[in-house]
Amino acid sequence: MTAFIELKNITKYFSHVVANQDVSFSIERGEVLALLGENGAGKSTVMKILYGLYRADAGEIFQNGKAAAIHSPRDAMNLGITMIQQHFSLVQAHSVTENIILGNVHGAIDREAADREVAALAAEHGFDIDPRARVGDLAVGVQQKVEILKAIYQKTRLLIMDEPTAVLTPQESDQLMKFVKNFTSQGNSVVFITHKLQEVMAVADRIIVMRNGMVSGNLRKADTDARELSRLMIGRELTNAAQVKTERAGGEVRLALDRVSVSDHGAVPSLADVSFEIHAGEVFGIAGVSGNGQQELCEVICGALTPVSGSIRLDGRAIETLNIHERVKRGIGYVPSNRHRDGLVMNMTMAENMLLKTSFDPRWLKNGFIDRKRLDAVSEKAIADYRIKASGPAAILRTLSGGNQQKVIVAREVDIGEKLIIFDQPTRGLDLGAIDNVHKIIRAERAKGKAILLVSTELTEILGLSDRYTVLYKGRLQGIYDRSALTVEEIGLLMAGYQLKEGGAHG
Amino acid sequence: MIVGLLSRAVLMSTPLLYGSIAEVYAERSGMMVTAIEGIFLIGAWAGFTGSYLTGSLLIGLIWAILGGLLLSALYGWITVFLRQHQVVTGTALNILAVGICAFFQRVIFGVPTTPLTIKPLPQLAVPLLADIPWIGTILFRQNILTYALYLLLPVSIFILYRTSLGLTIRSTGENPEAVDVAGISVVKVRFLTVLLAGIMGGIAGSFYSIGYLGMFADNIIGGRGWIAFAICFLGNWNPKGALIGTVVFGLAEALAIYMQSLGGQSFFPNELFIALPYLLTIILTISRRSYNVPAKLGEPYVKEN
Numbered sequence: 001m002t003a004f005i006e007l008k009n010i011t012k013y014f015s016h017v018v019a020n021q022d023v024s025f026s027i028e029r030g031e032v033l034a035l036l037g038e039n040g041a042g043k044s045t046v047m048k049i050l051y052g053l054y055r056a057d058a059g060e061i062f063q064n065g066k067a068a069a070i071h072s073p074r075d076a077m078n079l080g081i082t083m084i085q086q087h088f089s090l091v092q093a094h095s096v097t098e099n100i101i102l103g104n105v106h107g108a109i110d111r112e113a114a115d116r117e118v119a120a121l122a123a124e125h126g127f128d129i130d131p132r133a134r135v136g137d138l139a140v141g142v143q144q145k146v147e148i149l150k151a152i153y154q155k156t157r158l159l160i161m162d163e164p165t166a167v168l169t170p171q172e173s174d175q176l177m178k179f180v181k182n183f184t185s186q187g188n189s190v191v192f193i194t195h196k197l198q199e200v201m202a203v204a205d206r207i208i209v210m211r212n213g214m215v216s217g218n219l220r221k222a223d224t225d226a227r228e229l230s231r232l233m234i235g236r237e238l239t240n241a242a243q244v245k246t247e248r249a250g251g252e253v254r255l256a257l258d259r260v261s262v263s264d265h266g267a268v269p270s271l272a273d274v275s276f277e278i279h280a281g282e283v284f285g286i287a288g289v290s291g292n293g294q295q296e297l298c299e300v301i302c303g304a305l306t307p308v309s310g311s312i313r314l315d316g317r318a319i320e321t322l323n324i325h326e327r328v329k330r331g332i333g334y335v336p337s338n339r340h341r342d343g344l345v346m347n348m349t350m351a352e353n354m355l356l357k358t359s360f361d362p363r364w365l366k367n368g369f370i371d372r373k374r375l376d377a378v379s380e381k382a383i384a385d386y387r388i389k390a391s392g393p394a395a396i397l398r399t400l401s402g403g404n405q406q407k408v409i410v411a412r413e414v415d416i417g418e419k420l421i422i423f424d425q426p427t428r429g430l431d432l433g434a435i436d437n438v439h440k441i442i443r444a445e446r447a448k449g450k451a452i453l454l455v456s457t458e459l460t461e462i463l464g465l466s467d468r469y470t471v472l473y474k475g476r477l478q479g480i481y482d483r484s485a486l487t488v489e490e491i492g493l494l495m496a497g498y499q500l501k502e503g504g505a506h507g
Numbered sequence: 508m509i510v511g512l513l514s515r516a517v518l519m520s521t522p523l524l525y526g527s528i529a530e531v532y533a534e535r536s537g538m539m540v541t542a543i544e545g546i547f548l549i550g551a552w553a554g555f556t557g558s559y560l561t562g563s564l565l566i567g568l569i570w571a572i573l574g575g576l577l578l579s580a581l582y583g584w585i586t587v588f589l590r591q592h593q594v595v596t597g598t599a600l601n602i603l604a605v606g607i608c609a610f611f612q613r614v615i616f617g618v619p620t621t622p623l624t625i626k627p628l629p630q631l632a633v634p635l636l637a638d639i640p641w642i643g644t645i646l647f648r649q650n651i652l653t654y655a656l657y658l659l660l661p662v663s664i665f666i667l668y669r670t671s672l673g674l675t676i677r678s679t680g681e682n683p684e685a686v687d688v689a690g691i692s693v694v695k696v697r698f699l700t701v702l703l704a705g706i707m708g709g710i711a712g713s714f715y716s717i718g719y720l721g722m723f724a725d726n727i728i729g730g731r732g733w734i735a736f737a738i739c740f741l742g743n744w745n746p747k748g749a750l751i752g753t754v755v756f757g758l759a760e761a762l763a764i765y766m767q768s769l770g771g772q773s774f775f776p777n778e779l780f781i782a783l784p785y786l787l788t789i790i791l792t793i794s795r796r797s798y799n800v801p802a803k804l805g806e807p808y809v810k811e812n
Contacts, residue, residue: 053688053810074690089685091678093802102678103689105671 002065004029004189005081005158010046010059012213019045021213023059027158027189032180034204035193037233038289038457042213043193044086047160051083052076080157084147084164086193092136099135100150121149125179141172148179159183160191165199166291177203195233195289197226197496209233230492234459251280253316254451255301255420260310260320262296262475270296271475274310278420278451283442285466286455288495290425293475294455295337298424301453302334303327314419328357333417335409337425337455343409344397351379351393354412382411386441403434410441421445424455439465459491473497512761513645518719519764520757521653522547525711526735527742527749528663529704534744535667536700537680537803541597542582543708544732545604549574550712552608555723556615558625558716567625567717568710575709576702578604583701587694590807601732609725627721628652652714663746676700680801683808693808711735730785737788743799752791759783 003026012020020042027033035043048054050061052070061068063079070076076083090099097118101109118131127145135143144164151159165173180190180203194200200207200221207224209217209232217224217232255278262271271293278284286294299305301312303324312320314330322330336342344353355364355375364370379393386407390400397405406426413421423442427435442465446452456462462469463483471478471494478494490500526543533540540546553574558567578600585596616623628650637647667673675696679686683693715731716723734756742748763780 052690072690072692073688077690083688085684085688089682089688091681091685093681093799094674094678098674098678099685101671102674102685103691105674108665108670109674111669 003027003062004064005050006062006065007046007050008060008062010049010056010061012042012045012049012054012056018213020049020056023210023213023215025208025215025218027191028206029157029189030184030187031205032184032190032192032203034200034207035191035210036195036197036200036207036229037210038195041210041233043210044162045213046210047083047162047191047193050076051081051160053083077154077156080155081160082151082154082156082158083160084144084151084162086162086166088143088147090135090143090146093134095132095134096129096138096146096149097131099146100131100153102150104154118149118153121152125149125152125182140167141169144168144172144176156188158189158191160193162193163195164192165194165196173199195496197229197233197493198498200229201226211235226493226496226498227489230489230496234488234492251282251449251451253277254280254282254314255453256311256313256316257301258311258313260300260307260312262293262300262305263308269308269475271300271307274475274477276470276477276480278453280451281446281449282467283446283452283454283465285462285469286453286472287459287462287469287491288457288472288478290337290457292472294424294472296475297472298334298336298422298453298455301420301422302332325360328416331416331418331420333413333415333421335406335413335421335423335426337428339406339409344405346396346398348397349393350383350388350390350395350397350400350408351375353397353408354379354382354393357412357416382408382415386411387437403430403437406430406434406438410438414441414445417445417450420451420453422453422455425457426454427456427458427461459488471495510641510644512758512765514648515761515764516754516757517645517649517653518757519760520753521649521656522711522714522718523731523735523738523753523756524656524660524749525652525707525714526732527738527753528659528746529707529711530736530739531663531667531742531744531746531749532676532707533700533704534739534804535680535801536676536697537683537801537806537808538583538586538697538701538704539593539597539736539805540579540582540701540704540708541594541736542578542600542604543597543704543736544728544730545597545601546575546578546705546708547712547715547728547732547735548601548604548608549578550709551716551727552612552712552723553709554713555625555716556611559623560615564625564628564717568713571709571713571717572706573709575705575707575712577705579701579705579708582705583698586807587698587701590809593805593807605725608723612723612725622722622724624722625717627717627719650718652710652718660746660750667746677801680803683803687808687810693810697808708732708735734784734788737792740798741791741795744801755791756784756787759787 005027008024010020010023023046035047037043045054049056050070052072052075061070068079070079097114100118101114115131122129127149129142129145135146138146144167164176168176184190192203204221207217207219207221207229208215209229211233258275260271260274261269263269274297276284286297288294296305300307303322307320311318314332319327319330340346345356358364364375376393382388383390388407389404397408410426426438430438442452442454454462454465466483468480468482470480471491473495474497493500526547530540530543550571554567554571557570558564582596582600585591586593630648630650633647637643667677675686675691679693679696686696687693712728715727720727738749738752738756742752763783766775766780
């Protein structure tokens with residue numbers, strides 16, 4: 001029997017960056033297929049192609065063995081394919097019913113009848129939803145049910161869900177799993193896009209593992225285990241992991257966090273009881289899937305967030321109540337992960353961006369005005385030292401390449417961070433040469449005796465640069481380890497929220 | 508006197524209601540038609556010119572519709588397809604419309620010594636209804652465009668709130684991505700509502716020239732397009748609210764005209780009453796507390812990929 005859906009050699013570029021390369025797999029009737037991979041592995045992209053939101057640059061899609069032309073979500077829906085987006089696509093101001101019937105009704109709407117129909121559909125699947133409720137008033141978990149009902153209303157036969165449990169409580173997740181099993185038992189198919197191993201082991205029949213835009217594994221759940229999946233997902237090319245083996249950093253304690261918690265509006269804390277120390281001349285790595293509290297951790301140290309409890313000390317002095325300016329003055333540099341949003345002003349010149357975070361500092365002033373000569377001199381020096389490809393201090397930042405923009409931030413923050421530099425995903429989106437450059441800078445600053453906090457979702461980076469590291473999972477540390485203490489599989493399990501049963505030194 | 512005033516208020520409300528319903532459709536889909544002032548003006552000029560040259564008010568009306576359609580298509584092309592800024596584009600087109608109308612007015616008619624006039628749309632008394640005391644005179648001794656509005660208002664309410672098309676339009680203004688994911692083209696919905704606004708705006712504009720003045724002047728619209736634009740805001744983006752808004756403004760305009768006719772006998776200066784609708788716009792806009800703004804009003808929809 002032919003597969004319900006067959007993807008053949010799907011390739012997709014986003015302005016010359018490969019998002020999918022030669023992706024081929026099938027989706028069978030009545031199965032739960034997990035699409036597993038790290039962030040940026042290309043899982044969502046390939047499914048958005050199947051749903052008609054993106055157009056593939058190459059490759060074919062077959063349904064029941066026949067070539068299917070999918071140019072828009074409408075085409076996909078006509079083939080019985082529906083996709084629930086990660087951040088949903090509901091109209092907050094409209095009622096549940098209005099959201100469900102959008103695009104699926106014609107002509108006049110009989111509201112009462114539509115409400116009744118939606119109520120009946122909800123009851124049939126055991127969902128407790130008021131059809132007349134305003135979607136914006138509903139909890140996220142309930143909004144997801146609205147999305148599911150929308151798909152069922154369209155009589156979908158393949159339901160694609162993008163990270164569906166990311167927003168759910170464990171109980172809601174259990175309910176969702178129950179629904180998925182029930183839905184597929186009627187001959188329908190479900191694709192589960194996820195990076196959570198536990199979820200995959202709980203619900204999937206078959207698993208497609210993706211890495212760097214390619215399929216790195218296609219396995220039946222019965223034939224595999226979490227370790228193998230973790231290895232396939234993360235890969236083993238730890239080429240530069242053991243490059244520099246310098247002596248253990250022996251400096252005094254620079255930065256000390258003691259049971260720091262950050263609250264996210266009373267809900268689950270985004271950081272809970274985080275304690276660690278970084279010594280002078282030490283790189284401390286934070287591994288983990290992004291969105292597990294990394295940004296909060298960086299911001300609480302640089303002063304953008306205030307902890308609800310706990311203390312932060314720099315060279316023995318409490319800094320948790322100081323504002324960002326004060327912390328900048330004490331020598332904390334911060335290279336944020338989203339450089340466009342948090343680090344740079346793209347329409348200003350390179351020199352102005354160099355000045356951005358220390359503009360209050362009198363050293364830039366001469367007779368009350370900005371000392372252009374001095375600023376230009378500092379910028380010229382940065383251009384030379386960091387080999388920034390820019391026409392000069394007056395170059396508009398937008399005209400620089402991504403790698404050179406990153407060098408501008410790094411130059412500025414290295415200058416500011418006399419004591420401590422926080423690097424949050426410093427190499428994301430950079431090409432190999434630029435990555436190598438950033439790594440060199442991190443090593444050089446470490447050698448100068450600065451304390452360095454390195455946040456990265458790339459394990460190779462963490463293992464290649466850190467003296468010690470920890471894994472962040474849901475705002476908590478999963479123990480602190482020396483560079484060579486764990487295998488990649490073990491780290492993968494920690495990142496997925498498992499605890500190590502044997503061998504792992506719990507910190 | 509009261510009846511006369513109210514009758515005139517209904518007359519003056521008519522184009523404002525066309526204009527504000529036009530805005531309601533477009534803004535509900537996320538498009539501010541800031542070219543509305545220019546669309547009004549083109550409608551007024553094309554309506555007059557068409558009627559004058561052919562001697563047919565119907566042909567004039569058709570010209571007005573085409574004129575409004577043309578300008579709105581230009582606006583829609585620039586804002587929806589080229590994703591340019593709506594306010595900037597609209598302002599530019601409004602200035603363009605002033606130039607176009609003045610230019611072709613001179614080219615076609617030269618500079619006549621006496622103003623060119625046409626016979627405006629006649630008042631039609633609706634049999635039976637027109638004989639109802641008070642109400643008959645106020646509501647049922649109007650011209651055909653006003654009567655068409657009596658139909659357009661409930662139809663618009665029905666379309667926006669009781670049909671699939673209306674749901675799509677409203678969803679497009681709130682969350683275009685949801686519409687896209689539901690398999691409907693956001694660009695198409697937005698462009699079509701802008702065109703619809705152009706048609707209705709053209710009719711609204713023609714009302715000033717062929718509806719009751721029977722002539723065209725460069726400043727014939729004098730900001731009334733903007734008032735229709737403001738009424739859409741004040742009426743909370745729904746046709747019923749727009750109706751209330753237009754009645755208030757129509758009344759203010761009628762009052763201004765009435766006070767002008769009194770001449771020097773009035774205690775208040777005339778100019779105050781002429782300014783009344785505009786003052787009202789400012790006062791009502793700043794005094795409204797809660798708005799129900801379409802969440803993505805004015806934002807171009809940029810699809811990834």
